[in-house]
Amino acid sequence: MNIGVPKEIKNKENRVGMVIAGVRALTHAGHKVFVQNNAGQGVGITDDDYRKAGATLVGTAKEVFEKSDMIVKVKEPLPEEYPLLRENQILYTYLHLAADERLTKALMERRIVGIAYETIQPSDGSLPLLAPMSAVAGRMATQIGATYLQHDHGGKGMLLGGVTGVERASVVILGGGVVGVNAAKMAAGLGAHVTILDVNVHRLDYLADIFKNEVTTVYSNSEQVEKAVLNADLVIGAVLVPGAKAPKLVTREMVSKMQPGGVIVDVAVDQGGSVETCRPTSHEHPTYTVDGVVHYAVPNMPGAVPRTSTYALTNVTLKYAMMIANMGWKEAVARDEALRKGVNILNGKVAYRQVADDLGLPFEPVRV
Numbered sequence: 001m002n003i004g005v006p007k008e009i010k011n012k013e014n015r016v017g018m019v020i021a022g023v024r025a026l027t028h029a030g031h032k033v034f035v036q037n038n039a040g041q042g043v044g045i046t047d048d049d050y051r052k053a054g055a056t057l058v059g060t061a062k063e064v065f066e067k068s069d070m071i072v073k074v075k076e077p078l079p080e081e082y083p084l085l086r087e088n089q090i091l092y093t094y095l096h097l098a099a100d101e102r103l104t105k106a107l108m109e110r111r112i113v114g115i116a117y118e119t120i121q122p123s124d125g126s127l128p129l130l131a132p133m134s135a136v137a138g139r140m141a142t143q144i145g146a147t148y149l150q151h152d153h154g155g156k157g158m159l160l161g162g163v164t165g166v167e168r169a170s171v172v173i174l175g176g177g178v179v180g181v182n183a184a185k186m187a188a189g190l191g192a193h194v195t196i197l198d199v200n201v202h203r204l205d206y207l208a209d210i211f212k213n214e215v216t217t218v219y220s221n222s223e224q225v226e227k228a229v230l231n232a233d234l235v236i237g238a239v240l241v242p243g244a245k246a247p248k249l250v251t252r253e254m255v256s257k258m259q260p261g262g263v264i265v266d267v268a269v270d271q272g273g274s275v276e277t278c279r280p281t282s283h284e285h286p287t288y289t290v291d292g293v294v295h296y297a298v299p300n301m302p303g304a305v306p307r308t309s310t311y312a313l314t315n316v317t318l319k320y321a322m323m324i325a326n327m328g329w330k331e332a333v334a335r336d337e338a339l340r341k342g343v344n345i346l347n348g349k350v351a352y353r354q355v356a357d358d359l360g361l362p363f364e365p366v367r368v
Contacts, residue, residue, distance in 0.1 A: 001325040002032045004068025006061040007039040010075045012283030014042025014306035015313065017072040017093065020053045022318045027054030031325045034058050034067050042306045065089075070329075072321055074313065075300055076103055087111040090329050092321060094118055094133075096299075097344055098245045098358040099272040107345045108361075113329055114345030117317060119243045119352055122338040127242060129320070129342075131178050132312035134267075136302040138182030138238060141265045144296055145171070145234040146190065148263045148287065154294045156261035158233055161191020168193050172228045174220070174249055174274055175238035176203045179267050181210075183236045188214040195228055220249070229254045237266035237274035243344075243354040245272040252276045252290075260292030270299040334368035 003026055005018045016039050023033050035055040037047055047057050058064055065071060065084035073093035077085065079102075085091065087110065095116035097104045107114050117129035127134075142160075149169060151157035162168035171187040173180045176198035187194045188211065197220035198204055204217040211217075218224050229235055229250055235258075239246050246268035255264070255277045266278040273279070277290045278297045283304055287296050302309035320339055323332040333340040343351045349364035350356040356363035 004064040013303040023053040085110040120342035134178035138179035142186035169233040172232035179238035250275040269297040
């Protein structure tokens with residue numbers, strides 16, 4: 001199979017879809033890998049590194065798409081990339097379609113095979129290709145929140161952990177999954193007062209067990225969310241419903257009642273956001289203020305730490321890329337139920353029910 005790795009073009013997106021180990025594994029298996037010039041520059045991988053590993057370097061994204069049966073990316077295609085896709089071409093990347101009707105319809109029109117990292121799901125319910133980026137984003141959320149709580153960034157002028165004799169900051173984390181756990185680790189480690197809200201009682205039991213008295217766990221409902229948010233210095237949106245739009249847990253009214261200089265970091269923004277006042281921003285212009293509250297809502301947060309993120313991501317994506325390349329997508333999804341759940345677009349239709357439901361589009365399941 002011919003596999004293409006284009007350079008990412010999203011704002012400040014320095015990750016790359018494949019590292020040297022991936023190129024070596026695929027070329028040793030008899031496949032051909034086309035990498036766009038400078039695709040790995042942001043993570044310190046040179047064109048010569050790729051060449052030595054067996055890749056063929058090409059000058060433009062157009063050439064990569066033209067030569068490849070499967071495109072391996074990090075982020076969803078942007079509008080200027082839509083025309084480069086062709087019928088039956090495999091697109092293997094993060095898609096987050098439930099929050100992007102325009103992209104979904106464009107991929108349907110191009111009649112590609114769209115396999116989304118974020119919905120590949122084994123029988124245990126885990127999301128192995130989303131987990132490493134969720135871990136990165138969770139840890140970053142606390143770092144970023146701490147930065148924007150500084151007065152010079154529009155915040156209250158608070159140190160998360162305070163100092164002796166001075167009150168520490170209150171960090172509220174909505175969602176106790178991978179993002180929430182990693183955000184809590186960082187916040188608790190810095191000495192903040194941390195509260196995690198979740199609707200899964202078993203998950204709350206687990207969190208209480210691992211964090212002991214360092215973190216307060218609260219069952220999430222509208223009353224408890226409002227109470228927590230109104231007393232928070234930093235709110236981290238870490239809610240995930242696989243493949244679906246994030247529920248709006250924090251209302252505009254709640255935000256208006258927060259103290260000026262408070263900070264919201266909504267990691268769920270790539271799925272539509274869990275805060276009513278949040279809208280996608282970029283690394284170049286990451287924040288805006290609503291009612292005196294600083295909002296940070298960058299959809300590709302891990303792009304700011306591309307070296308860590310790229311290697312963490314490709315550790316988990318290569319397995320399925322190899323399966324698809326070696327067997328072809330049809331046999332691969334027939335054999336692997338987890339990979340089958342990753343198919344979001346097929347034959348011009350939406351093949352993942354939650355995306356179809358959220359966007360009001362017809363659903364047609366994968367049949368193998």
